[in-house]
Amino acid sequence: MAKIKNKETYDFYDNVKIMGSNFSEGHIGDDDFSLIISKIVHPKERLPWTYPPHRAAHFIMGIVIDSYGSIQYEDLTAKIEPNMLFIHKPGTLQELTFNEVTETYGLLFSEDFIVKYAGISIYKTFPFLLFERHLPLHTTPEFQQELRTIIQLIYQELKKDTSLKNKLCANLLTRILLKIKQEFWEGYSIHNVQSRNPDILNDFIQNLEFHYDQLLKGKVKHILHIKDYAEMQQLHENYLSTIIKEKTGKTAGQLISEKTLSAAKILIQDSRYTMKEIGYMLGFTYTSYFSIFFKKHTGLTPLDYRKKNL
DSSP states (O other): OOOOOOGOBOOOHHHHHOOOSSSSHHHEOSSEEEEHHHHHHGGGGGGGGEEEEEEEEEEEEEEEEEEEEEEEEEEEEEEEEESEEEOOOOOOOOEEEEEEEEEEEEEOOOOOHHHHHHOOOOOHHHHHHSSSOOOEEEEHHHHHHHHHHHHHHHHHHHSSSOOHHHHHHHHHHHHHHHHHHHHHTTTGGOOOOOOOSSOOHHHHHHHHHHHHHHTTTTTOOOOHHHHHHHTTTTOOOHHHHHHHHHHHSSOOOHHHHHHHHHHHHHHHOOOEEEEEEEEEEETOOOOHHHHHHHHHHHHSSSSHHHHHHH
């Protein structure tokens, strides 16, 4: 394959939704958490199938029990084979091809989903999701069967219409991530990320995640801007912005806004804070500006979101 061109990319989730398969069975869930059953989405008569270059807005986990194909990350191509596992963080540029699909599952999930329904910080509990470049991982058939059992439980829960569905699915997703952490990244620490994999984007993400973690703990009172993050790496802010855009398809401002929105959702659910206090912590001069920002991204005012989630 030729090197993937950034200008040809789009979002993986939207591509799956428009493929015309039986999504009532092959792709179930919503924008925060969904399950793809590749055998249904990719019937034999439609193979081989190639997803054009795309950047996911979600974390994507592929659990390959028995399928064949290839996956390309920018200028690196790897085979898809049985007993393989791959995980991609949001913004990863990739091109996926399936030649034969017998049994493969895909999980798409957002950071907000894990925070809201499992009460878990990816930054603290699963930092490898944020800081490692995930080439396909080779597993044992026994390990894949353990994941397969949990996937089947997730499928059963997604088919239900209950008030606890999201919490149960978040718990099952956490079980999968803990198993993967134990198998491949036991002892992984965010404190050794820079020495393991020095990278401008990784350093930016680490600084971004750390700052918002400190913000939610009450140890800092204000958000930072792209200029501040650039100074941490002794870079010009325009250069840092260019690197981020090339690597993720998003601007630095968009990534900061996404973290601001995630932090806002958490803070709003804490009744100790007024909307004025939350808006000030997140860098909004007036509460009305905070309300406009929040409603633009969620469809709800901060007060309506608090009422709904309390």
